[in-house]
Amino acid sequence: MAEPLLQVEGLVKAYGAVRACDGVALQIAAGQIHAVIGPNGAGKTTLIGVIAGELPAEAGIIRLAGRAITRSPVQARAKQGLARTYQITSVLPRFSALDNVVLAALAQQRHAFGFWRPLRREAALAERAAAALARVGLEAERDRPAATLAHGQQRQLEIAMALVAEPKLLLLDEPTAGMGPEDSARIVALLKALKGGLAILLVEHDMDAVFALADRITVMVNGRPIASGPPAAIRADAEVRRAYLGEDAA
Amino acid sequence: MLLLIEQVLNGLQLGVTLFLLAAGLTLVLGIMNLVNLAHGSLYMVGAFICASVAGATGSFLLGLVVALPATALVGMAVELVVLRRLYARDHLDQVLATFGLILFFNELVRILWGPRALFLDGPSWLSGTVEILPGIPYPAFRLAIIVLGLAVALFLAWLTTRTRLGMLIRAGASNREMVSALGVDVRWLYTLVFGIGAMLAALAGVMAGPIYAVEVGMGESILILTFVVIVIGGIGSIRGAFVGSLLVGVVDTLGRAFLPGLLKLFLMPATADGVGASLASMAIYILMAAVLIWRPRGLFPAHA
Amino acid sequence: MRDLWPLALVLLAALALPFVVAGMDLAYVVGIATRIMIYALAGISLNLILGYGGMVSFGHAAFFGTGAYVVGILSTHATYGEPLTTWPFEVGGTEQALIAWPLAMLAAGLLALVIGALSLRTAGLYFIMITLAFAQMIFFFFVSLQAYGGEDGLSLFARSQAGPLDLGDDRQFYYLVLALLALVLFLKSRLIEARFGRVLQGIRDNERRMRALGYPTYRYKLVAFVISGALAGLAGALIANQTEFVSPAFLDWPRSGDFIVIVVLGGMGRLYGPLAGAALFLLLEEVLAAWTEHWMIILGPILVLLVLYARGGVWDLIAGRLSRRKAGADG
Structure with a gap:
């Protein structure tokens, strides 16, 4: 496999005693859509914040296209090819x-x-x-x-x-949050059209959207990734079903 | 050595005076997220009420006893009539409106008491000196201020950490809904906090009265010092206000007392006096700048 | 081009003013009009960071006063023929506007660079308190300058010299200030529509978003702060010339409050807002002061009411009334 576009290793971010991200590792190849799913409070939005640079990481390394950006400020990461949307739209x-x-x-x-x-x-x-x-x-x-x-x-x-x-990596924090089915479908279609042109890290609750879009899926629970793999494998993973999907996909 | 001890004590006395103001102001800033420029006006009002009651009756204590609740009432009235409507506004609105309040209070005091400064004598039983160390006398009144200020600091620490009211105040800072859910009307809680802040400001004014002049505009010069204290200590932190106050009080006092002399070791006497006076008046702001570079949110940021 | 209409109208009226009034009133009216324009200039400078940049600076008087002092100090040295410094080489004072005024802007701009670099590390409540505190520091600095009058300030021997103009003549001085005001307004109308101005307004509206887009927002805010400080320095240089007197009162904190009032009164983030604000504020002061010496007891509550009930400045108040009337006529 060629060098991944985004490489995250051992990422830790804590609020006081609560570790919102606790040793997160993640790799995204160029052009791939990588979804991160998990129950509320699993640390997904925190993960996006840390990768984007709005929240400082306490430990771990973030590499974008081979260059360590763990200590770079938000605006520098944006110039290196990171773009993001917010869970609550920010325009x-x-x-x-x-x-x-x-x-x-x-x-x-x-x-x-x-x-x-x-x-x-x-x-x-x-x-x-x-x-x-x-x-x-x-x-x-x-x-x-x-x-x-x-x-x-x-x-x-x-x-x-x-x-x-023209970012190399797009961070999308729940792009269909708070939307009706029609708007949701439009966004999913839009993202599908983007597929291949750039890498996307997608945090999303809508499982239909996730399985329609993602090349790989990482499941986070309590700040830790418990499984990672292609959609079919995730669907089949017993631990994932027990920890998370069980409630949703049953 | 003798002079040094005396000046350090003077610095502490200025420090605790600042603390009385900063404690109330930092709570209002931290909890209500409100910039209240008129906090200095309450300090002035307290001093004036005390001075006129003491002038009429000859009793400083009576002045103090009247000034504290009277100023608390003024403060609560201001909160009810104006400030309450400003909590949801942006900081610029708050600055403007409370700037208007300053103009109003300064002019009102000028109309009621005239343009000249009033004199306020401390109680006669505190007019002497106390020998704090053998051979080192120190004015009893100033010593009393230090003791009183420290007592208030302890009381506030107890109030905010050990009592139901303190719990509510701290909870109100981070979560209005939670406090409302406890069946407490947050609006009255805020008014009460404001009243406490006003009373502390009045106490500071009364204590400062016999030392500095009781005059129109006295509130603003000390208000800006109080801001420096809060920037150094961190908004919303009583502990920060305490440490910041003592730092500012001591640095300011020692700077004025010793900088010119110190500079004479390196510079011509005339130059040293000039430069020393300039540097001394700027010392606390330079201290503030240093803290800013090191810790932009103050020494004890309340919400880390 | 539509935006230039109000400017043209005001300009015409201003050009005609010294000819419309005559006799005793001339000096008085031209004096007030000049003062309004100078305060408008200070307001315009503050509006750049407050109205367009969203930075609530409560220390603008520091830059205004510094500009005034630079002119005052240079002029004093020129009058008495004493060099400013003899080391490393001799530097004398000057009464030349072309030297002194740019120096006033430079000094105020440098001061803004230092104060801004420190204050802009913070935001919100901290920023307000810190700018106020640093301005007070500069105030005390000038109070302690015994060589230049300390608390009492210093009187200028004469106004600056500007080539063929005789600035000692109130009418010529008036026209120069008018020309400068028009120039600044024009430059600012370009600036706020250009890249820098649009980015600045973006930062005002949503700084977090701008940073995520890749803007080093601190740098943009600092540059705006420095430009603003230098412009306030120019206003200060002019006020020193008008009053032929400089004192720490120019940098005392209520002056910073006045500037904020001027900006908000005229409507924030409006090009001509500070002009309207300065005219309104100074005339209001004039009227109230003529009525009672305790005019501040009226001005204070007016400010409070303005904040509570007329947030968009008089501009919106008038525009709101007009549109309501229009709506009423339509319906």
Whole structure:
């Protein structure tokens, strides 16, 4: 196997006495969708936070494309090809949908210390942003302030903001959370279309979505990975069924 | 040596005065997440009430006994009328509104008591000196402030860690719903905390009255020192407020007393006096900057 | 271009002002108008970080006052022919605006760099208290400067010299301030729409998101803080010229409060907001002060009411009234 795109080893993150991540190991190959599932409080969101750099790891190593990023700040990791969405959608509410994506595209440039030329006249950025909006199916909403978009649309916008940066790895924290079946299906279809182009770490509760999308699945319970493998193996794993899936898939 | 001990004691006395203010303010900041610039106004109001009662009756103690509950009432009234509406607002709104309150209180005091400073004499039985070590006399009143301040610190430590009220206060800081579920009206809890903070501020004002002047604007200069204390100690932490207060009090006092002299060892006397005075007045802010570099959330961050 | 209309109108009115009023009132009116513009400039500088950057700085008077002191100190040395320093080489004072004013901006900007670098390590409540505390430190620094008047401040012998202009003439000084104000407004209108300004507003709205997108937000905030400080320094240089007097009162904490009031009164994050805010605030002060010496007892509650009931500034208040009226007419 070639060198994995993301390599996580022995990751520990504790809140006081509670170890939210307790020796997590994980490998994601380029172009793969890797799902992390587990009951509430298993440490999945914490894991995303630690990989993204918003939460400092107490121990362990994170490598992105072979380079250790364990100590890099959030913004440095973003520039190295990490993009993320949040469990509770996080966009710039007062900016238009297009401007949200333009700012995401601009972040990939060496710097944004321009003091004279209006940003909205930077055609190259606007084109890239419009293309990303089109990719997620939001081209009709480009001029609406993000705050006025429906919940599902904001989620799509967040994904567009991630895609425009052409990341190597996309971290998705429950992309279908709080959505109706229709919106959910749209997101799943969108992610399916992305498959192969970039690697995705997907935290998700919707098992249908997980088994429809994932190339590999890791099951976390109490901060520890208890099983990891292709979807079929996970479905068959007795321990997983007992610990988690039993309640859901029975 | 003699001078050093005396100055350290002066520093402690300033420190505990600051603590009385910082304790109430840090609770309000930490629990209600409210910037209250008008906290210094309560300090001023307390001092003025005490000074006028003491002036009329000749009894400092009577002034103290009237000033504390009166200021607590003023504080609670302010909480009910204005501040309560600001808890859910952003910090900028709080800054603006409480800035407005400062202007109001300063002017009100100027109208009621006139523009000139009042004099407040400490109780006569504390007017002498006490020999703290053989051959080292120290003003009894200042010593009393230190003792009283330490007693209040112990009382607050007991209140917040050992009593039901303290438990509620600490719980209210992290979880409003939980406290509500206990059948306690959080709004009244907040008003009560505010009243306690106001009373402590008044106590500080009364204690400071005989030492510094009782005048309009006295609240703001000490309020800013209190902010320095809280930044150093960490928002919401009584322990941080205590350590920060004593640090600021001692550093400020010793800096003013000894920096010019110290600099004379290296510089021309005239230059040393000038530079020394500048450095001394900036010492605590430099201390704050150092703490910031080392620990941006203060020495005892309440929510680590 | 639509955005430039209000500017053009205000500019026209301002250009005409010294000709409309005459006689005794001239000095008074032009004096107040100049002061309004200078405070507007300070407000514009604060609006950059407060309105567009979301940084509640309660220490802006420090930069304003530092700018004023730089002009005052340079001018004093020039008047008495005493060098500022003789080591490592002799540096004299100056009354030249072209030297003194940029130096005022430089000094205020450097101070903002130091204060900003420290304060921006924190946010929220800490940031407010720390900026206030550092400003007070600078206040005490100037109070302790006995060589430059200490608490009493120092009087300038004359206003700065600016080529062919005679700044001692109130009307010429007025026009220079107006020109500077227009220039700053124009530059700022570019800045807030350019990359830097848009990123700054993004940070204001959602800093966590901006960081996750890859922006080193600290750096952007610090640059905004420094620009803002330097601009406040320019306003300070102008106020020193107008009053021909500099004192620590220019950097005392209530002044920082005034600047915040000016920004909020005019509506935060609006290009012309501080202009409206400064005009309203200073005129209100003028009117109230003419009415009673205890005018602050009225101003204080006005601020409280403003916060409680008119959060978007007078601008929104007027706009809200208008749109309601329009809605009423339509329905």
